Amino acid sequence: MQGRAETTRRCLVEAAARLFDEHGYAGTSISDISALSGRTSGAIYFHFGNKEQLALSVVEAHFATWPEMIARVRGSYASALEKLVKLSFEVARAFRDDVVVRAGSRLWTERRAIDTPLPAPFLGWIDTVGSLLGEARAQGELAGGLAPETAAVGVVYAFFGMHTVSDALDGRDQIEDRLYDLWLLLLAGLQARPDATALLARVGAVRAPCLVP
Amino acid sequence: MQGRAETTRRCLVEAAARLFDEHGYAGTSISDISALSGRTSGAIYFHFGNKEQLALSVVEAHFATWPEMIARVRGSYASALEKLVKLSFEVARAFRDDVVVRAGSRLWTERRAIDTPLPAPFLGWIDTVGSLLGEARAQGELAGGLAPETAAVGVVYAFFGMHTVSDALDGRDQIEDRLYDLWLLLLAGLQARPDATALLARVGAVRAPCLVP
Numbered sequence: 388m389q390g391r392a393e394t395t396r397r398c399l400v401e402a403a404a405r406l407f408d409e410h411g412y413a414g415t416s417i418s419d420i421s422a423l424s425g426r427t428s429g430a431i432y433f434h435f436g437n438k439e440q441l442a443l444s445v446v447e448a449h450f451a452t453w454p455e456m457i458a459r460v461r462g463s464y465a466s467a468l469e470k471l472v473k474l475s476f477e478v479a480r481a482f483r484d485d486v487v488v489r490a491g492s493r494l495w496t497e498r499r500a501i502d503t504p505l506p507a508p509f510l511g512w513i514d515t516v517g518s519l520l521g522e523a524r525a526q527g528e529l530a531g532g533l534a535p536e537t538a539a540v541g542v543v544y545a546f547f548g549m550h551t552v553s554d555a556l557d558g559r560d561q562i563e564d565r566l567y568d569l570w571l572l573l574l575a576g577l578q579a580r581p582d583a584t585a586l587l588a589r590v591g592a593v594r595a596p597c598l599v600p
Numbered sequence: 601m602q603g604r605a606e607t608t609r610r611c612l613v614e615a616a617a618r619l620f621d622e623h624g625y626a627g628t629s630i631s632d633i634s635a636l637s638g639r640t641s642g643a644i645y646f647h648f649g650n651k652e653q654l655a656l657s658v659v660e661a662h663f664a665t666w667p668e669m670i671a672r673v674r675g676s677y678a679s680a681l682e683k684l685v686k687l688s689f690e691v692a693r694a695f696r697d698d699v700v701v702r703a704g705s706r707l708w709t710e711r712r713a714i715d716t717p718l719p720a721p722f723l724g725w726i727d728t729v730g731s732l733l734g735e736a737r738a739q740g741e742l743a744g745g746l747a748p749e750t751a752a753v754g755v756v757y758a759f760f761g762m763h764t765v766s767d768a769l770d771g772r773d774q775i776e777d778r779l780y781d782l783w784l785l786l787l788a789g790l791q792a793r794p795d796a797t798a799l800l801a802r803v804g805a806v807r808a809p810c811l812v813p
Contacts, residue, residue, distance in 0.1 A: 532796075
């Protein structure tokens, strides 16, 4: 029973995510979710109570994407800055390809229209990036003048801004190229011995030849 | 007559901006704007046609803020990078204090709920920043490895991300301190001879002693 309820919940979160991603919170109704998922509206209300709570569950599923990804990248064989850059590309691809991540992100931008508080996405990332930059400092990779915590906040601003612009201008199609270019700027300041292009190559990041901004 | 119509339009844009900033697009009605402005709904429809067009006028008024500010900062006595940093603080203060700028920004984040296309805010800024970074290159201020156009895109990402986080976490109260910290990171990569703290002091930027992220 537990297992079946879990399957139903996951199926409903996924269906809701598809609709929230495409039509936004206000543009999606419980009966749309019912039609897409093949479950009754009654089942949706039974599992989630209301549309606000379903939206919250999508945002929570978005957040739940990251710990496993972070642990995997942290466990890979690479320097701390390389791990940070690798992680950023994995996150960027999730923002482009993973409908739950996309929907969670859209719902967060629409949070003022949703009648339940949603968790803020930035603080956990600032901690994660700060901790990787602290390791980079310990490994002698980080430029001398920068405090890891201050630099971490700047990196998170820049990543989220890149995502916002990428979403607005080309529906995230060019997000990997945009991120590549962003790292050219950020690594120029972050690295004790700047070699941004070589570091990007070491983590497998490549750049398409031309980008329309 | 022309003058009076212009005054009425300006007064309505200002009243609409106050309400859009506080309650968002969906949360603001023509009759709210009528009540706040002391003009009739009929006058609002006469001047703007509908709520979409009034929202578009607020966004256009937001955009109209920048050319005079950019020209003033460009005309000041400072190096190109100093001008860029000065300009960013003026823009940040406008995002914090100017209700038309704030409303334009909120409407843009709600653009998918507004049934008329709104102009994207990023492209003009990428041009302006790119042109200042091109001057910095010509003056020998810019670090050797960076293409001004690529760096400009990164600076614009970072600024808009900083604004988004600042809006989300503290209603922009700490936007100047956040921007100061962001420049510590960005200038470390941008400057041919890094002296971020000194440059920030030269343009009059100061940092409060502690910032809760």
